[in-house]
Amino acid sequence: xxxxxxxxxxxxxxxxxxxxxxxxxxxxxxxxxxxxxxxxxxxxxxxxxxxxxxxxxxxxxxxxxxxxxxxxxxxxxxxxxxxxxxxxxxxxxxxxxxxxxxxxxxxxxxxxxxxxxxxxxxxxxxxxxxxxxxxxxxxxxxxxxxxxxxxxxxxxxxxxxxxxxxxxxxxxxxxxxxxxxxxxxxxxxxxxxxxxxxxxxxxxxxxxxxxxxxxxxxxxxxxxxxxxxxxxxxxxxxxxxxxxxxxxxxxxxxxxxxxxxxxxxxxxxxxxxxxxxxxxxxxxxxxxxxxxxxxxxxxxxxxxxxxxxxxxxxxxxxxxxxxxxxxxxxxxxxxxxxxxxxxxxxxxxxxxxxx
Ligand code: ACO
Numbered sequence: 001x002x003x004x005x006x007x008x009x010x011x012x013x014x015x016x017x018x019x020x021x022x023x024x025x026x027x028x029x030x031x032x033x034x035x036x037x038x039x040x041x042x043x044x045x046x047x048x049x050x051x052x053x054x055x056x057x058x059x060x061x062x063x064x065x066x067x068x069x070x071x072x073x074x075x076x077x078x079x080x081x082x083x084x085x086x087x088x089x090x091x092x093x094x095x096x097x098x099x100x101x102x103x104x105x106x107x108x109x110x111x112x113x114x115x116x117x118x119x120x121x122x123x124x125x126x127x128x129x130x131x132x133x134x135x136x137x138x139x140x141x142x143x144x145x146x147x148x149x150x151x152x153x154x155x156x157x158x159x160x161x162x163x164x165x166x167x168x169x170x171x172x173x174x175x176x177x178x179x180x181x182x183x184x185x186x187x188x189x190x191x192x193x194x195x196x197x198x199x200x201x202x203x204x205x206x207x208x209x210x211x212x213x214x215x216x217x218x219x220x221x222x223x224x225x226x227x228x229x230x231x232x233x234x235x236x237x238x239x240x241x242x243x244x245x246x247x248x249x250x251x252x253x254x255x256x257x258x259x260x261x262x263x264x265x266x267x268x269x270x271x272x273x274x275x276x277x278x279x280x281x282x283x284x285x286x287x288x289x290x291x292x293x294x295x296x297x298x299x300x301x302x303x304x305x306x307x308x309x310x311x312x313x314x315x316x317x318x319x320x321x322x323x324x325x326x327x328x329x330x331x332x333x334x335x336x337x338x339x340x341x342x343x344x345x346x347x348x349x350x351x352x353x354x355x
Contacts, residue, residue: 001177002177002179003131003132003134003175003176003177004131004132004175004176004177004178004179004181004182004183004184005127005128005131005132005139005173005174005175005176005182005183006173006174006175006176006178006181006182006183006351006352006354007171007172007173007183007351007353007354007355008069008070008071008172008173008174008354008355009065009066009067009068009069009070009071009171009172009355010064010065010068010169010170010171010172010317010320010321010324010355011060011061011062011063011064011065011066011067011068011169011170011171011321012061012064012167012168012169012170012317012318012321012322013057013058013060013061013064013144013167013168013169014045014166014167014308014318015045015046015047015048015052015057015166015167016045017045017046017047017048018043018044018045019043019044019045019046019148019165020032020042020043021035021036021041021042021043021162024153024161024162027153027154028153028154028155028157028158028161028162029155029158030155030158030162035162038283038285039162039163039283039284039285039305039310040283040284040285040287040303040305040306041162041163041165041284041305041306041309041310042306042307043306043307043309044164044165044166044307044308044309045165045166045167045308045309046148046165046166047146047148047149047166049148049149052146052166053087053146054083054085054086054087054093054144054145054146054168055086055087055093055096055097055100055144056100057144057146057166057167057168058081058083058093058097058100058142058144058168058170059097059100059101060168061142061144061168061169061170061314061317061321062097062101062140062142062170063101064170065140065170065171065172066140066172068172068355069138069172069174071138071172073101073102073103074103074105075137075138076101076103076108076138076139076140076172077107077108077109077136077137077138077139078108078109078110078111078127078130078135078136078138078139078140079094079097079098079103079108079109079110079111079139079140079142080094080110080111080112080113080123080126080127080139080140080141080142081093081094081097081110081111081112081113081142081144082112082113082115082119082120082122082123082141082142082143082144082313083112083113083114083119083143083144083145083312083313083314084114084116084119084145084200084312084313084342085145085146085147085149085150085312086112089203092110092112093112093142093144094110094111094112095110097110097140097142098110111126113126113313115313115341115343115345116198116312116313116341116342116343116345117280117282117310117312117313117315117339117340117341117342117345118188118280118339118340118341118343118345118346118347119143119312119313119339120141120143120169120280120313120314120315120316120317120337120339121186121188121280121316121337121338121339121347121348121349122188122345122347123141123142123143124141124171124173124183124186124337124349125186125187125188125347125349127139127141127173128173128183128186131173131174131175132175134175137174137175138172138173138174139172139173139174140170140171140172141170141171141172141173141317142168142169142170142317143168143169143170143311143312143313143314143315143316143317143318144167144168144169144313144314145164145165145166145167145168145311145312145313145314146166147164147165147166147311147312148164148165148166150200150239150240150241151164151240151241152237152240154237156237157237157240159243159245160240160241160242160243162309163283163309163310164309164310164311164312165308165309165310165311166311167308167311167314167315167318168314168317168318169314169315169316169317169318169319169320169321170317171317171320176354179352180332180352181331181332181352181353181354182351182352182354183349183350183351184263184267184350184351184352185263185266185267185349185350186263186347186348186349187259187262187263187266187347187348187349188345188346188347189255189259189345189346189347190343190344190345190346191343191344192343192344193344194244194247194251194344195342195343195344196242197243197244197247197248198241198242198243198244198248198341198342198343198344199241199242199342200239200240200241200242201238201242202229202233202238202239203229203233203239248282249283249285249286251340251344252282252283252286252340252346253286253289253290253293255340255344255346256279256286256289256290256293256338256340256346257290257293257294259338259340259346259347259348260277260290260294260336260338260348262348263336263348263349263350264350266350267350269334269350271294271295271296272295273334274294274296274300274334274335274336275300275329275330275333275334275335275353276300276301276302276323276328276329276333276334276335276336276353277290277291277294277296277300277301277302277335277336277338278301278302278316278319278320278323278335278336278337279291279301279303279316279337279338279339280315280316280338280339280340280341281303281304281305281308281309281310281311281315281316281318281319282305282310282315282340282341283305283310284303284305284306286340287301287303287305290338299328302319302320302322302323302328302329303319304318304319304322312341316337316339320335320337324353324355329353330353331353331354331355332352332353333352333353334350334351334352334353335350335351335352335353336348336349336350337349337350337351
């Protein structure tokens with residue numbers, strides 16, 4: 001009998017502080033009108049500085065997912081944590097989450113995924129393979145981000161800063177023999193050609209090597225610490241993310257439809273059979289473009305970037321959880337997930353909703 005993996009439980013966590021577009025105008029030269037017109041975003045959530053972290057938010061979402069699956073934390077045998085804003089440079093959030101949840105059994109393993117906006121879809125695919133081979137029975141997959149701690153709130157950083165928000169989403173994956181409640185297919189891609197076009201390149205071991213010494217603050221002082229993080233990097237604001245917005249936009253609107261078509265072709269389905277499409281919440285204009293390409297009506301797409309901004313690895317599980325809680329995703333529905341982001345990396349998944 002063939003084994004599939006299914007999403008058996010889901011949860012989300014959004015911090016309580018609402019950062020509106022208008023409040024951002026206190027820090028930078030921007031406007032509610034500009035942000036809404038270009039991105040669709042009205043507000044985003046910010047976590048409590050020094051109280052909450054990416055891991056603690058991931059833990060809150062995980063607790064809800066564990067409860068929703070009707071299992072106990074001790075049943076979890078594998079943790080996959082996707083984020084680009086980890087608590088520490090290392091170790092990753094996977095083990096921190098394990099500790100936060102109080103999972104003490106040594107049979108549990110933890111893996112961190114650094115695939116930015118595609119992190120959740122990559123994690124879903126990894127989990128799917130491990131369950132299909134029989135290696136694990138209860139996988140906790142988390143996408144969480146605390147962007148608010150790492151953004152440039154000056155006018156110089158406005159293009160990036162207005163887009164991002166904090167939050168977390170989590171799912172539990174379990175085996176099933178029923179195709180009608182399983183993941184049907186996942187598709188992953190990457191192309192590193194434009195790696196630096198949507199990136200935070202410092203701190204890092206590059207030390208300015210491939211990127212122009214002056215621009216990236218590399219100074220040959222003979223002090224090893226300077227190679228990793230220099231004062232000049234701090235002074236020049238280089239410890240912030242940068243984005244070539246137009247290149248990201250143009251590439252995203254090509255890759256999203258391509259990778260969704262790939263999943264549809266693999267399963268012999270047509271766009272009209274999709275009951276719910278949940279795109280990574282990058283930008284409402286990108287999501288609307290992809291919706292149009294697929295010919296999907298508004299009730300077959302769920303977007304919530306308006307309320308939460310772009311929460312990167314967390315955006316798909318947060319949107320999926322919210323759509324489920326609102327009754328917009330029901331048992332048996334064909335759900336399509338797709339993401340594109342930094343790397344560039346992109347991916348898709350088609351699944352029959354099981355809960
Ligand atoms: N507020 C006000 N004005 C701004 C802001 C802001 N927050 N940001 C930029 N501007 C200004 C610029 O300075 C520029 O002014 P100028 O004409 O006087 O020089 C003007 O607005 C236009 O700037 P552009 O960068 O050309 O604006 P564009 O129309 O490309 O919009 C945006 C920028 C929204 C980032 C767009 O390129 C985009 O949507 N790209 C996709 C990127 C994306 O979705 N990223 C999400 C993260 S990655 C991911 O999840 C896949």
